[in-house]
Amino acid sequence: MKKIITGITTTGTITLGNYIGAIKPMLDLQNDNEMFMFIADLHALVTPSDAKDLRLRISNASAIYFACGFDPKRTTVFIQSEVPAHTQLAWILNCHTTIGELSRMTQFKDKSAKKSSNGTETVPTGLLTYPTLMAADILLYDIDLVPVGKDQKQHIELTRNIATRMNNKYGKDLFTLPKEYTNDVTAKIMDLQDPTKKMSKSSDNQKSFISLLDKPEVARKKINSSVTDSENLIKYDPVNKPGVSNLITIYSALKNEKIDDVVKHFDGKNYGVLKSEVADVVCELLENIQTKFNTLVGTKELRDLLDRGKQRATEISNKKLKLINEKIGL
Numbered sequence: 273m274k275k276i277i278t279g280i281t282t283t284g285t286i287t288l289g290n291y292i293g294a295i296k297p298m299l300d301l302q303n304d305n306e307m308f309m310f311i312a313d314l315h316a317l318v319t320p321s322d323a324k325d326l327r328l329r330i331s332n333a334s335a336i337y338f339a340c341g342f343d344p345k346r347t348t349v350f351i352q353s354e355v356p357a358h359t360q361l362a363w364i365l366n367c368h369t370t371i372g373e374l375s376r377m378t379q380f381k382d383k384s385a386k387k388s389s390n391g392t393e394t395v396p397t398g399l400l401t402y403p404t405l406m407a408a409d410i411l412l413y414d415i416d417l418v419p420v421g422k423d424q425k426q427h428i429e430l431t432r433n434i435a436t437r438m439n440n441k442y443g444k445d446l447f448t449l450p451k452e453y454t455n456d457v458t459a460k461i462m463d464l465q466d467p468t469k470k471m472s473k474s475s476d477n478q479k480s481f482i483s484l485l486d487k488p489e490v491a492r493k494k495i496n497s498s499v500t501d502s503e504n505l506i507k508y509d510p511v512n513k514p515g516v517s518n519l520i521t522i523y524s525a526l527k528n529e530k531i532d533d534v535v536k537h538f539d540g541k542n543y544g545v546l547k548s549e550v551a552d553v554v555c556e557l558l559e560n561i562q563t564k565f566n567t568l569v570g571t572k573e574l575r576d577l578l579d580r581g582k583q584r585a586t587e588i589s590n591k592k593l594k595l596i597n598e599k600i601g602l
């Protein structure tokens with residue numbers, strides 16, 4: 273049995289990319305492991321937003337997690353900001369990490385370049401220190417595995433480096449070294465309008481991503497208008513045919529079928545058929561999630577489930593933090 277954690281940032285509504293890259297692998301692991309799934313609302317502060325919007329996104333994300341199938345008996349589901357040990361450990365880790373290490377992170381380089389083309393004034397410090405908060409999320413629970421998309425692999429490597437450094441200094445069993453858990457094919461679901469880019473919930477173009485709360489008919493339209501190519505040949509070739517390959521990947525992930533089998537299934541068919549069948553599986557998923565979501569969102573039942581997760585996460589993380597504080601001399 274392994275300890276496994278993942279979180280999704282509340283910078284927008286959870287997307288199909290988040291579902292396939294992070295939620296589905298967690299659901300598949302839920303029965304045989306000790307699981308932690310959190311709503312990464314502190315990470316979301318890196319992207320400025322209105323308080324009302326953020327609160328709504330946190331509430332929606334909580335209901336979406338349970339609607340996707342997390343079982344509170346098997347998975348500790350909690351809101352990051354409700355467990356203060358995360359920020360406390362993040363500070364300690366910041367003091368054991370260099371600015372050089374953090375500024376070399378690809379995500380920091382990409383996101384800070386996007387935020388500011390003329391200097392660093394508009395780049396929040398939290399964007400730089402995001403990986404140490406992420407390391408705290410992981411190290412507090414002695415996590416073995418972190419299911420992540422490809423974009424986050426570097427942050428797990430940094431977590432291991434910080435943990436190793438602190439183990440060498442304060443005692444080798446201070447931190448468990450986590451490993452990332454990725455499936456190379458489904459690890460990156462691409463933008464529907466520019467399939468060379470990752471699908472992202474904070475994209476300005478609504479047509480480029482499918483939110484788990486999109487009405488099924490809206491999702492179908494987005495898939496129908498997704499960018500492919502003019503060859504009309506269904507083949508899995510992410511480099512030369514990124515749009516078609518992305519649709520194949522989505523179908524394969526949601527139907528639990530191998531890419532080769534999916535390609536055989538669509539052999540000789542045209543893009544219209546591919547899009548229509550991908551839309552069918554996506555709409556079925558959205559309908560199932562949204563039916564459960566609507567019965568849970570904003571209810572006392574949901575708050576009780578979150579309180580249960582908060583209590584368990586607080587107990588474990590406070591115990592760990594106490595040990596860390598003792599070892600480092602606080």
Ligand code: AQP
Binds near residue numbers: 293420462470
């Ligand atoms: N397109 C994707 N394909 C596969 N996995 C993905 N993940 C995100 N996008 C894809 C995985 O989802 C988990 C949670 O990610 P996150 O929301 O914390 O951060 P992110 O990777 O920055 O996700 P977004 O949607 O792109 O958010 P914004 O738009 O705010 O930057 C992670 O495991 C991630 O790998």
